[in-house]
Amino acid sequence: MSQSIAISQATRYQNAALNYYLGLTDSPFLHYGYWEPLPSGTEELTISRLRSAQQAYTDKLVSFIPSGTKTILDVGCGTGGNAGYLLNKGFDVEGLAPDPFQQERFLSYTQGKAKFHLSTLENFNGNFHYDLILLSESSQYISVLDIARCSTKLLNAGGYLLIADMMRSNSSYQDGIFSNCHDVKELLTALTESGFTLVKCEDISTQAAPTIDLAVANFQRFGLSTINYLADLSAIAVPPIHKLLRWAYRRWLKKIVTEGLDAPKIFEQNLCYQIQLWQISKS
8 A cells, every 4th residue: 555655845835836726727637738729829828728728638638548448547647637537438547646735636526436546656556457557747757767667567468658748859958947858769768678669659749839838928927027016015115135035036036937938949949748659568
C-alpha cells in the first residue's frame, strides 16, 4: 500500500497556485487544451474558449486509446478531469499522484468511482497490471528511465503507454522555465531500448500554443497592473517595505517574469507538444 507523502513547501506553493488556477478557469482540467479551430485574433483568447479547448484535448486523448483497452492508470492525474471523462466512456480508471490536495479533488470529482494511489510512480508498488498508462502533462516530472522502467513493470504484455506533453525539440535548450520537459530524442531512446514500439505520434504544438498566448495576455493585462498597484501602495504606506520588495524583485523575480512574457517565443523556438502512443512487447 502506498505510504503517506510528506508535502514540501514548494508543493504547498504549487497547490495554492493550482487552487487559484481552478478558480479562474472553473474547469476540472489542468492541461493546455487543443484549440480547434485556432483563434483568429487575441479577442478570441478567452477562458471560455480555453475550457472548450480542454474538452477537445481530452477527446483527442481518447481517440488514441486502442480498442480493447479496459484498465487505465492515470499517472499525475491532477484533480480528476481526465479520469472522470474516461470513466464516463466506460474505462476502469485509477489515479496516481503524490499529493493529498489532488487526492481530495480527484476522489470528489470522480465521486469515489476511481481508486486513487497516493504515491509517486517511482515508489508505486501496485500488484495490478494495466492495459494502458496515461501520462498527460506529467511525464516532465518523471525521468525518462523511470517512465520506461515503471511502465514496463505495471503494464500487461502488449499494453500501451500514452504520453501527451510538452517536450524539448531543441536539445541545447537546458535552462529556463520549460527546461524540465524531456528531450524528444532521449525519450524515444529510453522507451525503444526498454522494449516499447512507437505506434502513433501526433504533433499538436499549433493547437496547444494559444493557451500560452492566453496566459501571457492575462498576465500582461491583470498581473503586471496588480503588481504595479501593490508596489505603489507600499511605496506610499511603508517605504522601507517597498524598498525591500524592489530589491527582492530585481534579485529573484525579474528574470522569471521576463521569461514568462517571452514564453510564446521560447516555446516556438525550443519546444513542441506531442501525443505519443507506445506499445510494450507482447512477449
